[in-house]
Structures are given as structure tokens and as C-alpha cells.
Amino acid sequence: MFNAVSDDAYLSMPFSMGKQMEKNMRIWLSLAVVSFCAFVQANEKVVNVYAWPQEVSLEIIEKFQKDTGIKVNFATFDSNEMLYAKMKASKGQYDIIEPSGYYISRMIREGMIQKIDLNALTNYQNIDPRFRHPDYDLTGEYSIPWVWGVTGIFVNRNYHASKKIEKWSDFWSQSYYDALLMLDDPREVFNIGLLTLDQSPNEQNADILAEAYKHLLKLLPNIRLYNNNSVASLIIDEDVTVGMAWNADVYKASRENPAIEFIYPKDKFVMWVDAFAIPSDAPHPENAYIFLNYILQARIAAIQVQETYYAITNQAAKESLPKTLLDNKILFPDDETLSRGIFQTDVNNEALETISRYWQLLKLQ
Known part of the structure; x- marks a missing residue:
């Protein structure tokens, strides 16, 4: 005293x-x-959330604030690389982050995120068991899977009715000169280069990555633009009529234009999961738990699908969705289709640096 x-x-x-x-x-x-x-x-009644755009419905945030009295400071990022860099530069800023699965394993390895007491999340049982022990977090103790999807091909049949497109390798056809939309994401684009060479999208060998780069160089004349943030709008407005996209964005566009089609490539495709995690230096961890448990409620998670059209990992919520959504093959493909999917995983630093270097060279051409 x-x-x-x-x-x-x-x-x-x-x-x-x-x-x-x-x-x-x-x-x-x-x-x-x-x-x-x-x-x-x-003891502040606040939770700081850093997530992908549109992957947490604004309606959910409003409901959470009203029901709990906890204010949500919500910020978004455009790429996993941006999230990772921000986390490295800003300590103790966020309570919840939403990396893609392959970045979860990297953050676990580097001590950037903390273990989650799953027993404290009474609604964790709503998650589909197929997503509880993913390759990027085998014990399931560091992340809470939220939304998932597929990177595939979209085509506007009003412009390409006579052209047969069913696999990534078709992108190299001269008939798609200056037409393709490509995601502004190095891993996503290199996935295509690797898959068309019959290689794993998680390849780390420098020689094989060099071959993928050379292969992608041949695709450059067909690339119209790179974009992540306004894909659905670009497709709806017909600024682009063919290219690569996430299935949720294509579904949104197809609701406006029935000529929009989503194709699951026959030469395989990448599946992804975006998951919530709590940073090791989260300033309000108690509120992070409250937020996570809240959005894992079936009625709340169902809002996410109906507002943003991202497929969810919440099985209880999925069972309550309208039949029109459940039966839509763009959002919820059948098991036979999914058998061609490959989950993207983390690669070593050398491979990431190689991909990053080639990516910069590609975009400078």
C-alpha cells in the first residue's frame, strides 16, 4: 500500500x-x-473488426450493436497482403481480423493470432463439421470459418454465345483478345498459370513458378484489366464480358443479367475459406468473443448469405435459407463438381517472394 x-x-x-x-x-x-x-x-464497449469488403453484412453489424450495446469499428482491406502488412505495422489495433485460410497458417506460425477457446462459443456447433479442421488450421483452435467460395470463369453469353469455354486453358485463345478480367491478386492469377500446366496451385518450386510466369506472359494480350473490388459491377455494366471471378460476385451479376454464366473449370479450380481470428495483441478480446458467438447464430449467419450472397460455413443457417438460394449451383455446387476443387494453402517465403516478383513484372508489361 x-x-x-x-x-x-x-x-x-x-x-x-x-x-x-x-x-x-x-x-x-x-x-x-x-x-x-x-x-x-x-472495459470499453467496442470491438475493432478488419475484414474483406461485403463479407460482414452491414445489417449484421447494426443488429449486433443494437443487441449488445457494443460499438463496431469496421474497416476493410483489399488483399491478404494488405491485411498482413497492416498487422505487422499496427500493433494492438484490431480485435477480429478475417484472413483467407492460407494466411491463417502463416499467422499461426508467426504468433500473430491467439488460440480461441471454442468452449466459450456456444454457437460454434452450428459450423459444418467439414470446415472445422481445415488444412490451414488442423486443430481448429485459431480460426472460425465464416464464408467460402470458388474462383472460376464467368462469361456473358450475349457476347460469347458461339464460343466454347469450359477450362482455364481456353483463356489463351486468340478469340479473347483484350477481353479478360483477371483478379488483382498474385496467388489467384498464378493459380491459373499453374493449373493449366497441370501443376498444384500451392507449388513452391522456383523452376515451376518460372514456367507459370512464362505461360502467363503469353496471356497478357488477352487481359483487359485487373480488379478485385468492383467485379460484380463491371460484369453487370458489361465493361467486361469474360474472365475470372469469385462465384459470389458472378451470382450477384447473374441476378441482374441472366446471360451471365459461371463455369467451374474442368482443369480444376481453387476453393477458399475466409475465417475470423483474434490477433495476439487484441485490445478487447472479451468483446471479440461476444462478436464471434453472435454472428455464429443461425439466424444471423443466414442474413450474411441473403444480403451478400457469399456461401457460409454455418450449416444451421444454411438449412434455413430459401430454396432458391440452396438450389443455386453458382453458390452451392454439388459434390461431384467440388471434387475438382483444391484448397489454397500457404507457401514458404521464398515462393511468395518469387510470385510477388513475377507479379510485378507481369503488371509492368
Whole structure:
């Protein structure tokens, strides 16, 4: 316990003792201020969420704030690389992040995210068992799978009715000169280069990656633009009529234009999962748990599909969806189709650096 010292007693002390007492006082006051700030921060009714655009419905955020009284500070990123860089540069800023699965394993390895007490999430049981122990998080202790999807081919049949397109390798046809939309994502684009060479999208061998780069160089005349953020709008407005896209964006576009078709490539395709994680230095971890448990409710997760049209990992929510959504093969392909899918996983730093270098060269051409 801190004991007060009178002015007279302080003045009667030897100079060095008085200075030491003053120093101790300053240290104690500083610690008290730090402790108080930490207490206030820990008890703030706020949760800071950093996620992909449109992957957390605004309606869900509004409902969460109303039902819990916890304010959501919501920010978005455009790529896993952006998320990763921001996490490295900004410490103690976010309570919940939403990396893609292959970045989860990287963050586990680097100690960037903490284990999640699944017993504290009473609604975790709603998650489809097929997503609970993925390759990127085998124990399922570091991440909560949220939405999933497929990267495939879209085509506007009003413009390409006579052209047969059913696999990635068809992109190299001269008939698609200056026509293709490509995702602005190095891994996604290299996945195509690798798959058309009958290689794994998770390849790490430098020589094989070099071959994929050379193969992609031959595709450049057919590439019209790279884009991630406004894919559905570009397709709806017919600024692009063929290319690669995530199935949810194509579904949105097809609702506006029935001539839009989504194709699951016959030469295989990449499947992805975007999952929630709690950073190791999260400032409000208790609120992070409240947020996660809230959105895992079946009725809440169902809103996500009906508002944004991303397929969800929440089996209980899926069972409550309208039949028109459940039967849509763009969002929910059958098991035979999914058998051609390959989950994207993490690759080593050398492979990432190689892909990044080739990616910059591709975009400079």
C-alpha cells in the first residue's frame, strides 16, 4: 500500500533520499495511469473488426450493436497482403481480423493470432463439421470459418454465345483478345498459370513458378484489366464480358443479367475459406468473443448469405435459407463438381517472394 509522506518529513530527508522518493512517486503515478488506461480500454464497449469488403453484412453489424450495446469499428482491406502488412505495422489495433485460410497458417506460425477457446462459443456447433479442421488450421483452435467460395470463369453469353469455354486453358485463345478480367491478386492469377500446366496451385518450386510466369506472359494480350473490388459491377455494366471471378460476385451479376454464366473449370479450380481470428495483441478480446458467438447464430449467419450472397460455413443457417438460394449451383455446387476443387494453402517465403516478383513484372508489361 502506498503511504503518504508529509512536506516536513520530505524536506528533512537527505537530498538523495528525497530525490529517490520523488522518483518513486513518479513511477507509481505512471503505473497508476497506465493501469487505469488499460482497465478503461479492456472495459470499453467496442470491438475493432478488419475484414474483406461485403463479407460482414452491414445489417449484421447494426443488429449486433443494437443487441449488445457494443460499438463496431469496421474497416476493410483489399488483399491478404494488405491485411498482413497492416498487422505487422499496427500493433494492438484490431480485435477480429478475417484472413483467407492460407494466411491463417502463416499467422499461426508467426504468433500473430491467439488460440480461441471454442468452449466459450456456444454457437460454434452450428459450423459444418467439414470446415472445422481445415488444412490451414488442423486443430481448429485459431480460426472460425465464416464464408467460402470458388474462383472460376464467368462469361456473358450475349457476347460469347458461339464460343466454347469450359477450362482455364481456353483463356489463351486468340478469340479473347483484350477481353479478360483477371483478379488483382498474385496467388489467384498464378493459380491459373499453374493449373493449366497441370501443376498444384500451392507449388513452391522456383523452376515451376518460372514456367507459370512464362505461360502467363503469353496471356497478357488477352487481359483487359485487373480488379478485385468492383467485379460484380463491371460484369453487370458489361465493361467486361469474360474472365475470372469469385462465384459470389458472378451470382450477384447473374441476378441482374441472366446471360451471365459461371463455369467451374474442368482443369480444376481453387476453393477458399475466409475465417475470423483474434490477433495476439487484441485490445478487447472479451468483446471479440461476444462478436464471434453472435454472428455464429443461425439466424444471423443466414442474413450474411441473403444480403451478400457469399456461401457460409454455418450449416444451421444454411438449412434455413430459401430454396432458391440452396438450389443455386453458382453458390452451392454439388459434390461431384467440388471434387475438382483444391484448397489454397500457404507457401514458404521464398515462393511468395518469387510470385510477388513475377507479379510485378507481369503488371509492368
